[in-house]
Amino acid sequence: MEIRENRLEIKDFSLYYHRTKALEEISMDIPEKKVTAIIGPSGCGKSTLLRSINRMNEMIDGVLTEGRILLDAENIYDRSIDVVELRRKVGMVFQRPNPFPKSIYENVAFGVRMGENKQAKGRLEEVVERSLKEAAIWDEVKDRLQRSAMELSGGQQQRVCIARALAVEPEVILMDEPASALDPIATAKIEELIFKLKEKYTIVIVTHNMQQAARVSDQTAFLMLGKLIEYGDTATIFTNPKNKTTEEYITGRFG
């Protein structure tokens, strides 16, 4: 049996939009430097759960939470927590590429510029290059760093967004259907990238695509109607699910 360190622990976590409960007492441990996939039918709360991990839910009016999410044993919902620090440790990539209407360089440099890391600020060019390389987009954009990021293709934009997130040196990266707006070739590139990134980062990815979950993830969580139905090794979930609903969902009988 392999021993895993659990850096990210979700404990009895519930979330309400106004009065409606969108997440119900979710508990799961997310292992370090692995890819954890969250799957489930549309509207089951995948994005909500993901956004809870870096407290992006706070942008939405009327959100209420119960329970805890621990990062390195610190409850991120504690009142003493600085969300800005949290979000620098827990980066996020969105479903639709959302680069700023600035140059590619400025997009990647943005997080560092906003932060207090003097060292990184001093070596900004290095950081940008390293992040773009890590996001496997350096070769495509190295000659046009000063051009607007809006001119890139959707897949390239998404990788710039990943580079942008990497530049702040996070420990965890959250990805909400990062390839759903992209074509198959761009999707393959992103998947390849995720595979590489897990050497350094803890990754949580939401996906609609069963094959994708099976291909890229080590752990899989199956959510339905805000409840965690089953969670475990991806291989087990896909070949030998314990729960009947999980099996039905995975074999494509609904969803």
Place this chain on the structure above:
Amino acid sequence: MNYQTKFKKIGDKVKIGLTGTAVLLILAILAIILLAVIAGGYKSLSWEFLSQPPRDGMTKGGIFPAIFGMVFSLILMLIAVVPVGVATAVYLHEYARPDFILTRLIRGAVNNLAGVPSIVFGLFGLGFFIQFIGNGIDRSLGQSGLFGQPCILWASLTLALMNLPMIIVATEEALRAIPQAERAGALALGATKWQTIRHVVLPQAIPGILTGVVLVVSRGAGEVAPIMFTGAAYYLPYLPKLPTDQFMTLGYHIFVMTTQSPDIDATVPIAMGATLVLLALTFSLNIIAIIIRSRTRSQLRKGR
């Protein structure tokens, strides 16, 4: 097709044509005013007219002091109205929760401010800025007649107050056009709320704010009622130097030259020229605003 429906169709065409006539009417009004002012005013225009002060009891000479005073007051107005207007819009759109009572109160106040008659702003300027604030300052300085009298400062502040809603509306419209996803992107990178506003939101709102600024300048240039008791003068033999000086301004000059002149035959041509200058100015400003707006709109369509 039977006769009845054919008849109906023709009738419909006529009725639609009638609403089209309304558009033509508006176009005609605009064209007639423009042409009439151009035709009446172009003879008065010359370099001298623009660069010289009035002479011979204002029956000859130019309108330079009125242009100078107008620019002076508009600059002061902008200094007051732009920061306040932009900050208010930022508060309403970025910070405030829409359902809070304070938010509603602010929105109500802005709407209301937009509907207050311009002459009431003039009364307010007189009662508040001059009598209350101005006299108050004078009293505490142990002086009289420095701040407690009509001057550019009070006129500009009155104009600023009157134009506040316009900047707010223009800025908020610009803020609304910025996708929420970009704010989320910045916050997720660990930017603070203010950093997000400062580095992601505001830079993109600049064209919209600029549109508001241009419109406010145009409106401020032509407003007479709010300034006639708060700072504008019939005639001054010198150019204003300080914000506490009175000033001549184009709109008021037109009014004076057409209604308060003892020698109408001599002053109406000057008023014609002044009207042409004012109209040319406001017209170009409005066209600039329209161009900025349509550019940013088409950019938005392309970019996203």
Place this chain on the structure above:
Amino acid sequence: MSLQKKRFRYLGESLIEGNIKITAILAIIAVFLIFLFIMRESLPIFFSQEVMQEITFGKLFHGIEWQPVSDNPRFSMWPIILGSLKVTMIALVFAVPAAIGAALYSSEFAGPRLKEFIKPVVELLAGIPSVVLGFFALIIMASFLKSIFGWTYRLNAVNAGIALGFAVIPAIYSLAEDAINAVPRSFREAALGLGATPWQTATKVVLPAALPGVSAAVLFGMGRAVGETMVVLMAAGNAPLFSFNPLESTRTMTATIAAELGEVVFGGGHYHALFFIGLALFLVTFVINTVSWVLFDGLMNRLYGAKK
């Protein structure tokens, strides 16, 4: 490294937010101050013994003469109230059909290109300063209309009303167009699908659905017309006659303030009377605008609710 709150950041952020919030509250303070100070300068009519020897609230509504500067000053507001009403009505009679007709045309019948053209035209009309409209009406239009219709008085309520109409058309148009545009496409498709002609669709389906917004637009224009100063000051002739005849010289409330405030004795009865007129204007436009916004917002919420 820990996730604990960084005090400097927390402090900086709340400082900025606080400042922005206070700035935003200025708008509320401003409206309040406007009301307060106009009120303050009109109150002596009700309470000051000295002022009340010259003018009282009762005198403002007694008789039909506004003759503030004479041996026996008379302060009846009726002639100038009537003047405001007369000019406003004439302006609306002219501006409402033009503005709503144009709004209907541009949102229902015009092609996209024409539409892109109409809006700027209306904006340009809106951009003409009222002193220029007043000048135009006083120097150019009045003589022209007089020679055509053989008017006795060159400057009168009709002349001013038409020029005032120019000033309020854009206001009415823009609100009406917004309201009509907010009517969901599905309404139109349903009507057309049932065999209605475009004209029937526009007048029997779209316009009724947008009616609260269109009424709001008319009210909004009315508020503008009542409050507009320079156009009526220059184009209406300015005699405070109590007359229903639209072809006679007339004087509005706004014009009265503008024409007389420059020459009043500061702190005298006449001065306070002018502030009282200002107060009345403030309150009337406040009510008109509030009703207009309530109607408009209600409609928008309903229609955008329907779209979802």
